[in-house]
Amino acid sequence: MTAFRGSKILTVLAIESSCDETAACVLRLRDSGEAEILASRVASQDEVHRPHGGVVPELASRQHLKILTPLVQETLAASGLAASALEGVVATARPGLLGSLLVGLSFAKAFAWTLNKPFIGVSHLEGHLNAPYLETPGISYPHIGLLVSGGHTALYHCRAFGDDALIGATRDDAAGEAFDKVAKMLKLAYPGGPVIDQLAKSGDPKYHQFPRGQVKGRPLDFSFSGLKTAVRYYLERRGGSLCPPDQLEQLAPTESELHNICAAFQEAVVDSLIEKTLAAAKQFGDKTVLLTGGVACNSRLREKITEVAQDQGLSCIVSSPQYCTDNAAMIAYVGARRLARGESSPWDLNAYPTEIMKGPQDS
Numbered sequence: 001m002t003a004f005r006g007s008k009i010l011t012v013l014a015i016e017s018s019c020d021e022t023a024a025c026v027l028r029l030r031d032s033g034e035a036e037i038l039a040s041r042v043a044s045q046d047e048v049h050r051p052h053g054g055v056v057p058e059l060a061s062r063q064h065l066k067i068l069t070p071l072v073q074e075t076l077a078a079s080g081l082a083a084s085a086l087e088g089v090v091a092t093a094r095p096g097l098l099g100s101l102l103v104g105l106s107f108a109k110a111f112a113w114t115l116n117k118p119f120i121g122v123s124h125l126e127g128h129l130n131a132p133y134l135e136t137p138g139i140s141y142p143h144i145g146l147l148v149s150g151g152h153t154a155l156y157h158c159r160a161f162g163d164d165a166l167i168g169a170t171r172d173d174a175a176g177e178a179f180d181k182v183a184k185m186l187k188l189a190y191p192g193g194p195v196i197d198q199l200a201k202s203g204d205p206k207y208h209q210f211p212r213g214q215v216k217g218r219p220l221d222f223s224f225s226g227l228k229t230a231v232r233y234y235l236e237r238r239g240g241s242l243c244p245p246d247q248l249e250q251l252a253p254t255e256s257e258l259h260n261i262c263a264a265f266q267e268a269v270v271d272s273l274i275e276k277t278l279a280a281a282k283q284f285g286d287k288t289v290l291l292t293g294g295v296a297c298n299s300r301l302r303e304k305i306t307e308v309a310q311d312q313g314l315s316c317i318v319s320s321p322q323y324c325t326d327n328a329a330m331i332a333y334v335g336a337r338r339l340a341r342g343e344s345s346p347w348d349l350n351a352y353p354t355e356i357m358k359g360p361q362d363s
């Protein structure tokens with residue numbers, strides 16, 4: 001396989017299948033670093049997983065298998081390009097659900113092989129961290145990146161493209177996971193983040209003071225399990241004394257209480273995320289913070305962090321919601337930039353469930 005060698009424009013197809021969204025994108029990268037999305041499609045699996053209250057890995061892989069081929073065909077058709085016009089194929093190789101990753105990775109390799117074009121496997125997390133560049137080219141380095149999703153909650157000191165140092169992470173649940181679990185306790189639909197966000201709009205964030213998790217001696221680390229437990233205890237104690245879980249139904253919150261609980265819980269998550277992100281900016285002397293990942297769609301987080309950052313003389317960049325949640329455009333962008341600098345992956349590149357298991361020969 002030949003690696004791509006510099007040209008003015010590089011057009012790639014990318015596939016994202018690390019969790020419960022099947023996504024494809026055709027993107028054109030200019031040598032100025034600007035990206036043009038020719039077509040981007042995301043097929044959500046929410047309907048498949050909703051009855052189970054969370055992602056079922058085996059169902060996710062099967063669903064990817066079922067819809068990936070028609071989705072790629074649709075994306076290519078929408079881009080107006082023939083497959084032969086592609087100069088490389090990109091796929092998410094890590095981290096994520098192994099079965100899900102393997103579907104997209106194997107498809108991408110086979111597609112690249114038949115086109116005789118280079119293939120590259122990239123990190124989903126690097127994709128999220130670069131998503132803001134899709135709409136705001138030229139964001140300067142260094143900056144702080146807050147990646148906040150269903151699987152990850154972490155802070156990075158981003159020093160250059162491909163040089164993102166992990167400086168803080170969650171000790172237990174990811175913020176999105178906390179949203180989804182609390183939504184489940186409140187008997188709300190999966191995924192819970194967008195539902196809580198919506199209900200909280202007409203609730204009082206000061207209704208109850210839920211804890212803002214701290215990790216002793218690690219000011220840039222997050223913890224959400226205490227908050228989740230506090231919500232459970234709050235619900236159980238609402239009757240005045242501790243209510244056994246099997247009698248919780250009788251104490252179901254009224255409509256307005258439900259909105260208030262959502263608002264107070266959301267405020268606690270948002271405050272923790274903002275506090276650590278601004279502390280990181282201060283510690284590293286950075287003037288720009290980027291927000292990315294599904295939880296970055298949260299309306300209260302977007303509003304409050306923009307306000308607080310402005311007060312402190314920082315610029316805060318948050319993508320449009322469709323580039324915060326899982327998508328293939330961010331994967332295409334990272335892959336295209338790496339291909340453009342002569343990188344590619346070997347045909348035997350494997351998928352990895354975690355970010356750290358990076359093989360020496362991997363991209």
Ligand code: KG4
Binds near residue numbers: 148191194197293324
């Ligand atoms: O980035 P993403 O699409 O997938 C992962 O890589 O995890 O993030 C999905 C997560 C889910 O936990 C979902 O509940 C959460 O993002 N989420 C939100 C909102 N929209 C999605 N959380 C809070 N508020 C939202 N508006």
Ligand code: ZN
Binds near residue numbers: 124149294
């Ligand atoms: Zn993600």
